[in-house]
Amino acid sequence: MxxxxxxxxxxxxxxxxxxxxxxxxxxxxxxxxxxxxxxxxxxxxxxxxxxxxxxxxTRTALIAACYRRLAELNVADGPASPPADRDEAARALGALLHHWLTAGRARQLARFELSLEAARNPELEPDLREAGLAVRARGVAVLAALGAREPQESAELLAAWADGLLYDRLAGALAHSRPAPDPAELTATVRRMLDAVLDAPAPG
The missing domain is CATH 1.10.10 (Arc Repressor Mutant, subunit A)
Incomplete structure (x- = not known):
């Protein structure tokens, strides 16, 4: 080349x-x-x-660029400012998940596939980590505004849950038999998760 x-x-x-x-x-x-x-x-x-x-x-450099771009796009998709309360947060995050399951579906599928490459190529791990931290920082800000006792830990849990839901709905065993994503259902599900992380007892 x-x-x-x-x-x-x-x-x-x-x-x-x-x-x-x-x-x-x-x-x-x-x-x-x-x-x-x-x-x-x-x-x-x-x-x-x-x-x-x-x-x-190199191909590694190209994939690392994809990580950075995916993080940039995912952050841009989120709410511009921290929500005022849990209901507003649930609506915003529910709408975000709906977007990622519909119009943004291809991008999220690519994100999962590209992420797996870092498990095979240790050179990519720092780039994937940096991209992941950029997205999680937005979650920390949202949860801190909602009064989370441990916003960093809560953001990690919320990110893991969101990724699990996205993967299940996009590529899981029942992905093709599920009904179309419903904004109201996603909002209600997000609210349950927010309540779980925000009402969790303090450690110790």
Whole structure:
């Protein structure tokens, strides 16, 4: 793979990097990790041959870029400011889960598949961890605003529960036989989880 800038002049580096990451995520969502190659990203993004390898020399670097982009998009999907109370938080988080199960479905499937790669490639673990911390920081802020005794611990539990629900609804054994995601049902489920983490007795 060439180390020189492709002959066709690219746009500003941040825009080009974002396009490449978004395209790579889309390829993983549609074809799995087997479909993620530098050449495939170039073709799907409509870029000159060698563009992806210019910005991300290795497959590991490309996957790490996907982690960062996924975290950026997931944080942007969330509420702009901490909710005023549990009901508002449940509605906001229920709407967020509904979005990720419908319009954002492909992105979440790609996220799960890309995350598994870090279990096989230790070089990716720090990048996955950094991306995960960025998303969890938003959860810590929400739970702290709601009065959680241990917002960090509560955010970890809420993130684990949300990932479990998303995986079950998107790729679990009953995923294809479940009814369409229902915002009211998701809001009610989120409220139960919020009550569980916020009303838990203090440790010790």
């Amino acid at each position: 060439s180390t020189q800038e492709p002959a066709t002049t690219p746009g500003p580096a941040p825009d080009r990097r974002t396009l490449i990451a978004d395209t790579a995520i889309g390829l993983v969502a549609s074809a799995g990790l087997r479909g993620l190659t530098h050449r495939a990203v170039d073709g799907a993004a409509g870029l000159p041959a060698g563009s992806t390898s210019y910005y991300f020399r």
